[in-house]
Amino acid sequence: MANQQPNSGNPRVDIEYRRKKSAEEMKHQVITFAMMIFLTIVAFVAAGYEGFSAWFIVPFILILAIVQVIFQLYYFMHMSHKGHEAPALFLYSGAFVGFITIIAFLTVIWW
Amino acid sequence: MSTLAQKKGFGAVLWDYLTTVDHKKIAILYLIAGGFFFLLGGLEAMFIRIQLAVPNNDFVSAGLYNEILTMHGTTMIFLAAMPLIFAFMNAVMPLQIGARDVAFPFLNSLGFWLFFFGGVFLNLSWFLGGAPDAGWTSYASLSLASEGHGIDFYALGLQISGAGTLIGGINFLVTIINMRAPGMTYMRMPMFTWATFVTSALILFAFPALTVGLFLLVFDRMFGSNFFDASMGGNTIIWEHFFWIFGHPEVYILVLPAFGIFSEIFSIFSRKRLFGYSSMVFATVLIGFLGFMVWAHHMFTTGMGPIANAIFAVATMAIAVPTGIKIFNWLFTMWGGSITFTTPMLWAVAFIPSFVAGGVTGVMLASAAQDYQYHDSYFVVAHFHYVIVGGVVFALFAGAHLYWPKMFGTMLNELLGKITFVLFFIGFHLTFFIQHFLGLWGMPRRIFTFLPGQGLETANMVSTVGAFFMAAAVIIMLINIVITSVKNEKVGNDPWGDGRTLEWAIPSPPPFYNFKQLPLVRGLDAYWLEKMEGKKGMSPAEPLGDIHMPNNSFIPFVISFGLFVAAFGAMYRADHSWGIPVLIVGLLITLGSMFIRSVKDDHGFHIHKEDLEDNNDKGVKA
Ligand code: HEM
Numbered sequence: 200m201a202n203q204q205p206n207s208g209n210p211r212v213d214i215e216y217r218r219k220k221s222a223e224e225m226k227h228q229v230i231t232f233a234m235m236i237f238l239t240i241v242a243f244v245a246a247g248y249e250g251f252s253a254w255f256i257v258p259f260i261l262i263l264a265i266v267q268v269i270f271q272l273y274y275f276m277h278m279s280h281k282g283h284e285a286p287a288l289f290l291y292s293g294a295f296v297g298f299i300t301i302i303a304f305l306t307v308i309w310w
Numbered sequence: 311m312s313t314l315a316q317k318k319g320f321g322a323v324l325w326d327y328l329t330t331v332d333h334k335k336i337a338i339l340y341l342i343a344g345g346f347f348f349l350l351g352g353l354e355a356m357f358i359r360i361q362l363a364v365p366n367n368d369f370v371s372a373g374l375y376n377e378i379l380t381m382h383g384t385t386m387i388f389l390a391a392m393p394l395i396f397a398f399m400n401a402v403m404p405l406q407i408g409a410r411d412v413a414f415p416f417l418n419s420l421g422f423w424l425f426f427f428g429g430v431f432l433n434l435s436w437f438l439g440g441a442p443d444a445g446w447t448s449y450a451s452l453s454l455a456s457e458g459h460g461i462d463f464y465a466l467g468l469q470i471s472g473a474g475t476l477i478g479g480i481n482f483l484v485t486i487i488n489m490r491a492p493g494m495t496y497m498r499m500p501m502f503t504w505a506t507f508v509t510s511a512l513i514l515f516a517f518p519a520l521t522v523g524l525f526l527l528v529f530d531r532m533f534g535s536n537f538f539d540a541s542m543g544g545n546t547i548i549w550e551h552f553f554w555i556f557g558h559p560e561v562y563i564l565v566l567p568a569f570g571i572f573s574e575i576f577s578i579f580s581r582k583r584l585f586g587y588s589s590m591v592f593a594t595v596l597i598g599f600l601g602f603m604v605w606a607h608h609m610f611t612t613g614m615g616p617i618a619n620a621i622f623a624v625a626t627m628a629i630a631v632p633t634g635i636k637i638f639n640w641l642f643t644m645w646g647g648s649i650t651f652t653t654p655m656l657w658a659v660a661f662i663p664s665f666v667a668g669g670v671t672g673v674m675l676a677s678a679a680q681d682y683q684y685h686d687s688y689f690v691v692a693h694f695h696y697v698i699v700g701g702v703v704f705a706l707f708a709g710a711h712l713y714w715p716k717m718f719g720t721m722l723n724e725l726l727g728k729i730t731f732v733l734f735f736i737g738f739h740l741t742f743f744i745q746h747f748l749g750l751w752g753m754p755r756r757i758f759t760f761l762p763g764q765g766l767e768t769a770n771m772v773s774t775v776g777a778f779f780m781a782a783a784v785i786i787m788l789i790n791i792v793i794t795s796v797k798n799e800k801v802g803n804d805p806w807g808d809g810r811t812l813e814w815a816i817p818s819p820p821p822f823y824n825f826k827q828l829p830l831v832r833g834l835d836a837y838w839l840e841k842m843e844g845k846k847g848m849s850p851a852e853p854l855g856d857i858h859m860p861n862n863s864f865i866p867f868v869i870s871f872g873l874f875v876a877a878f879g880a881m882y883r884a885d886h887s888w889g890i891p892v893l894i895v896g897l898l899i900t901l902g903s904m905f906i907r908s909v910k911d912d913h914g915f916h917i918h919k920e921d922l923e924d925n926n927d928k929g930v931k932a
């Protein structure tokens with residue numbers, strides 16, 4: 200079933216190209232890693248600072264969390280690479296279903 | 311490789327099936343286990359109808375009636391319809407996409423055994439102090455008040471078998487995404503494969519809601535939490551939401567594969583390409599999507615308020631549109647085709663008016679204001695039996711006749727098949743049509759008896775008579791199966807003569823590696839295309855080479871058995887001192903066997919090229 204493994208394992212791929220690609224990716228990872236640490240610090244500061252009300256802090260931290268998840272998925276779990284369309288589709292569908300559920304619980308049951 | 315032909319001893323065959331990871335054998339296991347539970351659920355249905363045949367009947371007591379009713383619904387949905395659908399998915403889908411097996415054969419077997427042990431656990435409740443009695447929906451206010459262990463059997467049993475279903479669904483998804491034969495693009499996949507794909511996605515997203523709901527229920531009942539107890543700050547409506555967020559997609563999980571089977575049947579026996587293939591795919595995906603937006607139509611009367619009711623009413627009615635697209639496509643597939651009325655085709659043709667009737671009552675129920683009249687009456691019972699029996703059960707009968715030769719290599723008797731159909735068709739409408747009117751006349755659902763002189767006697771009697779027709783039909787089908795197996799007349803690759811998709815291009819039953827060489831797919835209805843060009847079979851897409859196959863394994867059985875033991879421990883923890891140790895032992899069995907699976911290398915084996923060449927004379931070709 201050789202035709203069913205599109206990536207990896209093939210000895211004839213261009214080593215030079217791969218090396219360049221990896222270096223580039225490494226750069227991205229380091230940048231996002233630094234940004235993730237920065238965002239985490241921002242979140243802690245926001246929570247610790249007396250001047251903000253809870254109505255600002257909670258949504259703000261939630262937004263930071265979403266950004267972090269996106270970084271994680273795209274830069275560390277390689278969702279931006281080709282061949283990840285199906286996992287992406289299912290991830291988003293799952294997130295959508297979860298979102299609908301939470302919205303419904305918030306509005307229909309507890310409001 | 312047919313086990314029948316090899317004349318193995320009974321013990322060897324049994325061991326083979328206990329350890330098999332072959333999708334075709336797992337399909338047979340699903341068929342046998344699902345068929346058994348179907349008979350059990352049918353027996354419970356007969357008891358229900360006997361009890362309701364005449365007013366003031368005392369055939370069963372009120373409490374026992376509740377147990378029988380609950381177990382009928384639960385068994386039919388979770389232990390009969392689902393596994394029978396899984397049987398056909400396992401048997402046919404890998405062949406339709408030109409794969410040698412599913413993506414994870416080991417998990418496939420694990421999925422089956424989890425379902426099986428969950429089902430056995432649930433049914434053991436009959437012998438261990440009483441079955442669950444809060445309805446298949448197990449609404450929390452009822453189920454928390456239910457005494458004894460019935461509801462615990464329900465929650466734990468469904469938890470175990472639900473895990474199996476989830477595993478199965480994920481496995482099918484990965485298989486369809488990754489293992490299609492060369493040339494088999496998404497838009498060349500047979501309709502049944504598409505249905506399997508969308509259904510599996512629904513399973514993936516819907517079952518977690520049930521899992522969460524069941525966990526909360528177990529915690530409320532066994533560990534003193536109060537998620538659903540309003541007097542302690544919980545909310546009983548939360549269970550209803552969780553249940554229906556799972557439950558409505560579940561009805562589409564059942565009916566989409568049925569649509570898939572019928573799509574195959576209409577095009578095979580009309581000798582025409584499926585009309586509007588791409589709109590069929592679109593409609594299937596759209597139904598899957600909308601299926602998640604409508605769950606609260608089961609809760610119109612819980613006081614969600616006019617806005618929520620209106621939103622869910624409109625969303626529900628929208629599903630009628632893609633469903634209508636499908637109905638018209640089937641009709642146009644038959645239009646101008648050269649139709650042969652084989653047994654599967656009879657079921658398919660009868661399905662259309664029966665299912666449409668169920669859809670029409672569905673739209674009636676969907677208008678929230680009207681639903682206040684219909685809700686919890688026999689009208690609802692009539693609705694869901696029209697869609698579930700007229701849609702799903704008809705498809706299971708049709709599929710059994712259609713795919714029997716592919717699964718077992720023998721043809722079910724057509725005459726007996728047609729008698730089964732006629733009896734069942736008459737019995738079905740006799741039983742359930744009148745129930746619409748029973749509902750409108752005011753008969754509530756889930757009551758164990760009714761009083762004389764309220765105008766309900768005749769209609770209930772008619773309904774019971776219909777049930778006996780259906781029972782007779784099932785018995786004739788069983789006789790048919792026995793006769794066919796005893797005669798054991800083997801058939802060729804394409805016994806219906808008009809097979810269109812890849813499964814009909816290989817022997818019946820297929821060799822255990824399915825395709826000697828993976829086939830090259832050149833369009834929709836791949837095998838039909840080749841036949842029309844005068845070729846005998848598919849052209850291979852690869853040179854003949856060694857085939858890698860997985861080894862059999864007993865571990866899935868043991869993993870599932872461990873959970874079965876642990877469930878007993880969890881349930882009896884509060885009553886007996888041995889509860890906790892049994893719980894621990896069960897979990898140790900499960901985790902230990904998972905550990906063994908992880909550390910022991912199992913690379914499978916190869917079938918060598920030379921051995922494959924020997925078989926050429928038997929016509930085993932790609
Ligand atoms: C396609 C197959 C379908 C299946 C398998 C199905 C199944 C069911 C089941 C099992 C129930 C009863 C739940 C209970 O109370 O225990 C039900 C109720 C309902 N169904 Fe369907 N249904 C289907 C199609 C539809 C359609 C097409 C519609 C509307 C367009 C619909 C609308 C409803 C509504 C509104 C109820 C709630 C009735 C009530 O409890 O008052 N259904 N359905």
Ligand SMILES: [Cu+2]
Nearest residue numbers: 558605607608
């Ligand atoms: Cu529904």
